[in-house]
Amino acid sequence: MPRSTPEEARLLILAPVGKDAALAGERFAAAGISCRACRTVAALASEVARGAAAVLVAEEALADGVEPLATVLDRQPVWSDLPVLLLTRPGADSPTVELALRRLGNVILLERPMRVAALVSAATMALRARARQYQSRAQLQSLEETDRRKDEFLATLAHELRNPLAPMRNAVEILRLAAVDLPSASGLADMMGRQVSQMVRLVDDLLEISRITRGTIELRRAPVELSRIVAMAVETSRPLVDGAGHRLEIALPDEPVWLDADATRLAQVISNLVNNAAKYTDPGGLIEIDARREGTEVVLRVRDSGMGMEPWLLPTVFDMFAQGKAASGRAPGGVGIGLTLVRSLVQMHGGSVSAESDGLGRGSVFTVGLPAGTCAAPPSMEESPALGDQVSGAERPDVLVVDDNTDAAESLAALLEILGARSRVVHEGTAAIAACETQAPQIIFLDIGMPNMDGYEVARRIRALPGAEAIHLVALTGWGQDKDRQRSEAAGFDRHLVKPVDVQILRSLLRHAGAWQVQRADAGTHPEDGAGPETAVAHTGFTSQE
Structure with a gap:
């Protein structure tokens, strides 16, 4: 933690007569106070900018104005309030004194004549007050460093948790697709899928804590129909609702209700309320x-x-980490930020949210109010593909999976094969480059955190190969912060997906592999993929799966 510099321990003196400043300096030096005399207000302001513990100024020295000093003091950080000792003439306050009080902030008036001991005592008190400010600065810096380390820890923890979740979700989808005629196996796959999804939500909650406190959540607004948002939310919450045997009833207007909103984030609001x-x-x-x-x-x-x-x-129900006792004495689960996130997201949309209850045992009502939107020409949306829709035959895209995690790579390749792709697997960067030189795939799913050569460098080298502009590069990683997506885009990736990836996103990528090849080679653009609501956010611009 940075300590105070010698400049920050100084008492700066501005007196109309240089001899007065020198004499005062001698007195303060005898008391162990480091001093520096300044000739003008501008010189004083310059020294204050370098660092000072306090300022001693004679009233007459401010006759030409205080603005240079006031300007520097106006730029003080939040922890700083530099003491200004102002030696005044006896009698009524002059316009100069009134201006100093108004513009210089922490001004202490010392009326002359005064004893030298009293002057030294006043300066010593000002220096002690300044020392406490430096302590506050150190504490703030310590908190900022702690917050930075917390963000790094949460990002790393989420990454480490997502890595094992990826092969688990792949295996669940393989079991679900391969066990159509086996009801018992299908039931087990559904159960495992619900538990993996719950773990993914908990990991996402860890990162949302950081995003909320730093104010880095961004909205991607577009005209969206309310029923679509509710459908997305219900699909997310259905496992929890059904698992508890609840009855869910939905009543929406017959006519379309449009909002100018981030559909994914509003679905998150409703899902959190239902959960x-x-x-x-x-x-x-x-x-x-x-x-x-x-x-x-x-x-x-x-x-x-x-x-x-x-x-x-x-x-307090919307406060961070506020949790009541769950029904039937169960532990509430989660990390206590769901309703905090609801409030933040609703307010970002220009809306409001409130909670009501008639008391214990009487239920609760959460009300969300949002500005209504308009949509003259509703955007067309294709239906999401059915679970069994796979590409086949001549349409089967050639896919390369690159991941040093054997379980993650092999399970993803197996899932892609079931979905209709021809898959190859390699486990390190040089092998990926060699595979592209031998036979360039249409899509590469490339892990970022590999040893020896990370995914960013592999992507850059692949992009440098002849004809590689047609390859659709997908970053598949446990890292999902904004800076991670920016690095992926800079390295030449087309998509940045966060593990574990939803099967609908994989299916959509495979269905449009050929179109992406043509459009990237011609103009570097992407077609509309017609993916369902749960995948749309991953295919509109360069973004990660949330």
Whole structure:
């Protein structure tokens, strides 16, 4: 942690007569106070910018104005409030003194004549106050460093957790696709899929803590119909709702209700509210979602028949890490940021959210209000492919999987084969480059964190190969922060997907492999892929799967 510099320990003196400043300096030096005399206000301001513990100024020295010094003081960081000792003439305050009080901030008036001991004592008190400010600075810097390390830890933890989740999800999808005629195996696959999805949500929550506190969540707004957002949310929450045996009822207007919103983020809002309702409602309860347009607002409510809330809890229910006791005495689960995230995302959309409850055992109601949008020409959307839709025959794309994690690579390759691709697997960068030189694939799924040569360097070298501009490069990694996506884009990747990847995204990539090859070679653009709502965010611009 940086310590105070010698300049920051100085008492700067500005007196109208140089001899007065020198004499004062001698007195302070005798008391162990480091001093520096300045000839003008501008010189004083320059020294303050270099560092100072306090300033001693005679009233007469400010006759030509205080602006150079005031300008420097206005730029002080939040922890700093430099003491200014102002030696005044006896009697009523002059306009110069009034201006100094108004513009120089932490001004201490010392009326002359005064004893030398009193002057030294005043300066010593100012220096001690400044020393406490330096302590505050050190504490702030320590907190900032702790926060930075926390962000790094969360990112690393999420990466390490996502790596084993990737082959687990691949295996679940293989089992699900291969066990169509085996109901028992299909049930096991569904169960495993729900648990993997829950683990993915917990990992994502870890990163959301950092994003909320740093204010780095970004919205990708577009006209979107409310029923689509609700469908996305219900699909995410359905395993938790069904697992608890709840009944979910949805009432939406017959006519389309449009919003100018980030569909993925609003689906996250509704899903979090439904998950919260499921968590705090005893098994077999009722959860209701209803929405309607009220004037210039779209109002959506999530009601439950659960345990309700006491009045004292309502004002804090959206606070970070606030958690009540779950239904039937169960541990609430999660990390306690779901409702905090709801409030943040709703407010970013220009809306509001509130919670109501008539008390314990009376259920709860969460109300979200959002500005209504308009859409003159609703965007067309293709239906998501059915689970069994795979590419086949001559359309089968050639895919290369590059990952030093054998389980992750082999399971992804096996899943891609079932989905209709011809897959090859290599486990390090030089082998990937050699494979491209021998026979360039249409799509490469490339891990970033490989030893010897990382994925960024592999991507750059592949892009330098003749004809490699037609290859669709997909970064497949456990790293999912904005800086990671930016590095991937700079290295030549077309997509940045975060492990574990949803099977619908893989299917969409395979279906459009040929079109991407042609368009990248011709103009470097991507076709509309017609993916379902859960994959759309991964194919509109350079972004990661959230």
